[in-house]
Amino acid sequence: MSVAETSTCRPDDVAVAPHASLPVTVIGPPQGWLSLNVREVWRYRDLLWLLVYRDFVSLYKQTILGPIWFLIQPVMTTLVFTLVFKNIAGLSTDGLPAILFYLVGITCWGYFSESLTKTSETFTANANIFGKVYFPRVIVPLSIIASNLLKFAVQFALFLVFWTYYKFSGHAIAMNAAVFWFPVLILIMAGIGLGLGMIISSLTTKYRDLRFLLQFAVQLAMYATPVIYPASTLPEKYQWLILLNPLTPILETFRYAFLGVGQYSLGGLAYSACCAVFIMFAGAVIFNRVEKTFMDTV
Amino acid sequence: MSISISIENVSKMYRLGQVGTGTLAHDLNRWWARVRGRGDPFARVGQSNDLREAGGEYVWALRDINLEVQQGEILGIIGRNGAGKSTLLKLLSRVTAPTTGRITAYGRMASLLEVGTGFHPELTGRENIFLNGAILGMTRAEIRKHFDDIVDFSGCGKYIDTPVKRYSSGMYVRLAFAVAAHLEPEILIVDEVLAVGDVEFQNRCLGKMRDVSREQGRTILFVSHNMGAVKQLCSKSVLMRNGAIDMRGETPDIVRAYLRSDAHTQRVFVGAECETAENDEIQLLEISVGDADGRIDSHLITGESVQIRIRYRLKRPIYNLRVAILLMTTDGVEVCSSSDIAAAAENSPRPVGEYESICLIPKNLLNRLGYLVSVDFDVPLERDILSGNRVFFEIDELSANQLGRTRAAAPSGVVHPRFEWQVNCRKTPALNVHGTQ
Incomplete structure (x- = not known):
């Protein structure tokens, strides 16, 4: 023929x-601009699952505490934050128990920042596999998002344990209807992390400069997000600045939904969702351009 | 018979050297040219894939490749290092995309560019079978279906729940190949996987690939430097040179052409003409094949000895240098190897200077054939210094055919040494013993 x-x-x-x-x-x-092949990605769904499994199993092999490390990290960080920011610096926690306030922030921020930094290494870290076998490259960032979600689930369960403890020891914390935004909040966080990660990953195939920038940018970005302080404590004239950050509404809604205090507005959430869609789209386009020939430049 | 793979006008350009600050300037230039609707301003530099003329910053690793492969064919791809074989396979296996042209493949494709891709050392053999299978494009259900066969084929059954980092390298490779061998693609791309594993396992792999092609009509593209394996597996082959397809035809012809083309000149190899003949430590000046008197323009005959002279210059003292030759026929059969290690004083440095190692191949040993001599410099058990430079010579005349008359021009075999024969009369009919004699 x-x-x-x-x-x-x-x-x-x-x-x-x-x-x-x-x-x-x-x-x-x-x-072409964007040739996402959803059917092909679907055909490789088992690979996605196995990569998640690999990440999960291999991470804590030959450790004594195993997956308990998932919990030790946020607990220790929360304790240190409580000591430093609450007790020494005297920052406000909006009248909430400091442990709960920081734990929810750290858990959410941890998910976002891990997703971002890990996906941003997609091409450089997997160059040796990508150099030998073809499979839809986007499987790797997706698997990173998924395995971080697993970790997030474990850490969030820990948060709920603390929440229950504080609830029954008589603190004024209340869950409310905003809890139903929970899956949406996670989707938005994952979307922003994935999109940004894909953009950075694509750009670093040729120029490694961004990688160094990212390392401290993520650290600094935590202070531009209401993780260790509530957005409400910021002076009026800087409010717009923190509201510009699409992660602000996410964290505030989280706190509002589970603890009853926080700036909760549908407008803010809509803004975050729009940012996430835009970043995801940009990420997909750039990733798509790079994935086919990145082996030549990496 | 239908077409399985069709490659049309495929070219691939690579950038040479480091990606640095200059790259950004080129990228901006290229982008600007594209905005104005012009072609790539750097594409013209470095026209062909000839590593010796690597002056430009860009090089065409492949240039206008056209090839059609029939379904069920096992096609060998051979050529020197840098001829573009691996680049072609990379394009086929979609590791990278061509610069121009298109490839159309009918059927699922899987590549074994290197076995064990994605094996995770901490995971067990069982987990790695699933992971590796999924990376190669199988679904979990497919892997489960073949799981027992895979384990059987690898022979690692007892250790299947042990992390693969505890495996010996042989087991590791066997397990990895076993997974790959049970892929069920219509097109299989294989590159150099057989360089590893023991001989028995290699043969099993070759057999498996042949079965897969013959019984299930699968197409296989096979790249290897192992001429024996190529001849064993592929009936047809292509020869690549400088990023283009040089020849296509029956494998024995292609192998012969490759091995001849590979030896730079007939009987003398001049190092200065070739960049592979020099590195920081050593410069290979000349390899020549002479007759008993050292003449290089005479006919060589089996009845006289052959001298192989290797002249080289050491740029720094090398401790325990070994100069070795590997003698092969032009069909790629390895005949024997030898080195000057016994002639040199052991455990002694060879100081800086010019040397000549001469190997004398005794008379009445070689056959009337074309031979290749490949020269290697190394330090035994430690490191390779310089290897792969070859000369080609032909023994033109058979001084004594020990089979008497034969139909062929030469008796069969890669050598024709003179053996001692005796004919003894052990028993004769009684009549003759007491006969009249």
Whole structure:
């Protein structure tokens, strides 16, 4: 058969060849703006699951405490924050128990920052696998988001344990209807982390400079997000600055939903969601441009 | 027979050297040219993939490749290092994309560019089978279906729940290949996997690949420097040179052409003409094949000895240097190897200077054939210094055919040494013993 018959296929499209029921793969130079192949990603869903499994199992192999390390990190950080920011610096926690206030912030921020830094290493850290086998590259960042979600779930369960303790020891904390935003909040956080991570990962294939920037940018960004202080304590004239940060509404809504105190507004959430969609889209486009030929430059 | 892979006008350009500050300037230039609708301003530099002329900053690793592979064919791809074989396979396995042109493949493709990709040392054999299988494109259900076969084939059954970091390197490779061997793609791309593992396992792998192709009609592209394996597995081959396809045809012809083309000149190799002949430690000046008197323009005959002279200059003293030769036929059969280690004083440094190592191949040993001599410099059990430089010579005349008359021009075999024969009469009919004699 002549090859011209299939020339209508876009690169990487998998279609059915006319002469047999074989899938046709067309490999060509990178082109087009965005050619997400959702069907192909779906076909590799088992790989995604296995990568999550690998990350989870291999991380704490040959450790005594194993997955308990997931809990030790936030607990220790919370204790240190309580000591330093609450007791020494005397920062406000909006009248909430300091442990709960910091724990929810640290858990959420941890999820976001881990997702971001790990996905931003997608290309450089997996160059040796990517250099030998083809599979949809986007599987790797997705698996990172997923395995961090697992970790987040464990840490959040810990938060709920503390929450229950404080609730029954007579503190004025109350869950409210905003709790139903929970999955949306996670989606938005994951989206921003994934999108930014993909952008940075794509840019670092050629120029490694961004990687150094990212290291301390993430650290500093925590202070531009209401993790260790409530947004309400900021002076009026700087409020707009912190509201510009799409993560602010997420953290504030989290606190409001589970602890009853925080700036909760649908407008803020909508703003975060829009940012997430935009960043995800930008990330997908840039990632798409780079993934096909990054092996030549990495 | 239908087409399995069709490659049309495929080219691939690479940037040479480091990515640094200058790269940004080039990128901006290129972007600016694209904005104005012009072509790539740097694409013209470095026209062909000839490593000796690597002057430009960009090089075409592949240039206008056209190739069609039939379904069920096992096609060997051979060529010197840097000829573009691996680049072609990388394009086929979608590790990177071509600069221009297109490849159309009918059927699922899987590549074994190197086995064990994605193996995680901390995970057990069982977990790695699943992980590796998924990376290679299998679903969990497919892996489960083949799981027992995979374990059987690898012979690692007892250790399947042990982390693979505890495996010996042989077991590791066997397990990895076992996973790959049970992939069920219509097109399989194999590169140099057989360089590892013991001979028995290598043969098992070759057998498995042949079965897969013959019984299930799968297409295999096989890249290797092991001419024996290529000949064993592939009936057809292509020869690549400088990023282009040089020849295509029956494997024995292609192998012969490759091995001949690879030896730079007929009987003399001049180091100055070749950049592979020099590094920081040593400069190979010349390899020459002469007759008993050292002449290099004469006919070589089996009845006279052959002298291989290797002239080289040491740039720094080398302790325990070994100069070795590997003698091969032009069909790629290894005949024997030898070195000057016994002639040199043991445990002594060879100081800076010019040297000549001469190897004398005795008369009445070689056959009437073309031979290749590959020269290696190394320190035994420690490191390689310089290797892969070759000369080609032909023995033109058979002084004595020990089979008497043969139909072929030469008796079979890669050597034709003169053996001592005796014919003894041990028993004869009684009549003759007491006969009239």
